[in-house]
Amino acid sequence: MNITTSVPTDITPHGSDYETVSRVVEILTEDYRDQPSLDAIARQLGQSPTQLQKTFTRWAGLSPKAFLQAVTLDHAKRLLGREGMPLLETSYELGLSGPGRLHDLFVTHEAMSPGEWKARGAGLTIRYGFHPSPFGVALVMATDRGLAGLAFNDAGQEKASFEDMAGRWPNALFVEDSATTAGYAARIFNSDRWRPDEPLRVVLIGSDFQIRVWQALLKIPMGKAVTYSDVACDIGQPTASRAVGAAVGRNPISFVVPCHRALGKGGTLTGYHWGLTRKRAMLGWEAGKA
DNA sequence: GGAATCATGTGAT
DNA sequence: ATCACATGATTCC
Numbered sequence A: 001m002n003i004t005t006s007v008p009t010d011i012t013p014h015g016s017d018y019e020t021v022s023r024v025v026e027i028l029t030e031d032y033r034d035q036p037s038l039d040a041i042a043r044q045l046g047q048s049p050t051q052l053q054k055t056f057t058r059w060a061g062l063s064p065k066a067f068l069q070a071v072t073l074d075h076a077k078r079l080l081g082r083e084g085m086p087l088l089e090t091s092y093e094l095g096l097s098g099p100g101r102l103h104d105l106f107v108t109h110e111a112m113s114p115g116e117w118k119a120r121g122a123g124l125t126i127r128y129g130f131h132p133s134p135f136g137v138a139l140v141m142a143t144d145r146g147l148a149g150l151a152f153n154d155a156g157q158e159k160a161s162f163e164d165m166a167g168r169w170p171n172a173l174f175v176e177d178s179a180t181t182a183g184y185a186a187r188i189f190n191s192d193r194w195r196p197d198e199p200l201r202v203v204l205i206g207s208d209f210q211i212r213v214w215q216a217l218l219k220i221p222m223g224k225a226v227t228y229s230d231v232a233c234d235i236g237q238p239t240a241s242r243a244v245g246a247a248v249g250r251n252p253i254s255f256v257v258p259c260h261r262a263l264g265k266g267g268t269l270t271g272y273h274w275g276l277t278r279k280r281a282m283l284g285w286e287a288g289k290a
Numbered sequence B: 001g002g003a004a005t006c007a008t009g010t011g012a013t
Numbered sequence C: 001a002t003c004a005c006a007t008g009a010t011t012c013c
Helices: A017-030 A038-045 A049-060 A064-070 A073-079 A087-096 A114-118 A157-167 A178-188 A207-217 A228-232 A241-249 A276-289
Strands: A107-113 A125-133 A136-145 A147-155 A173-176 A200-204
Touching: A017 A038, A017 A049, A017 A064, A017 A276, A038 A049, A038 A064, A049 A064, A049 A276, A064 A276, A107 A157, A107 A207, A125 A147, A125 A157, A125 A178, A136 A157, A136 A178, A147 A157, A147 A178, A178 A200, A200 A207, A207 A228, A207 A241, A228 A241
Parallel strands: A107 A200, A125 A173, A147 A200
Antiparallel strands: A125 A136, A136 A147
């Protein structure tokens, strides 16, 4: 496998927007208790408050102030919707059959057979490409049956994220084909194009248990969150919350399978394979879309 | 309260 | 068999 194919230099348009924004996210997240002002943040980054405000808002669809509010523990708890409804059941009804706008990306999924999983990708051709996204550089991987993988990295780390993903299906054939993957990228990061009449096709490649966990995640509507133990109950193994955590972490199609909506029990943000900052960024971005 | 500790299911090696 | 986990509950100070 060879990924010397260079990423276009303009892959992060407007300079290092993501860098700036992720710094802001970090500051906001570390110090949300003392509610840093826009001025204070801008000073730390050596930018003018207005410039910073503009950059951030264009990226997130919401002001730094609103974002700050969104990453607050309070908000996370609200997302968990402890108002007495079994979230996963409810969203299943609304998400798959109702006309409601509670569900987000329309996804049809297809699981690989156990045999195909055991083959670790043998005989499979996977096309991939790097594309800009609101969360840094996105690595998109697809088979002819649909989207198979989605990873994120900071500019310059393309090789690492490719190897992370490719290692999951060591026997597959990887072909650089950003012309094909560009279409997926455009669909995924543009919520205007999440349409029920043209669902996104996704292939879940994983063990039986993992696939059950990922399917449960797909039922979480945008702007909601669940705990790892919620998911464990949903798949009928209430004591397996720890195992759920591990399976969530191995989700190959992050963001599309909303692993970022799985939180710790009290609403605390726990780990994320591609970096906690990115998890916060995704939650904030969604808060802006909701 | 908060840190240390343990019980725990699954998958990888 | 054994180990590592994106957890959660319990038990100490």
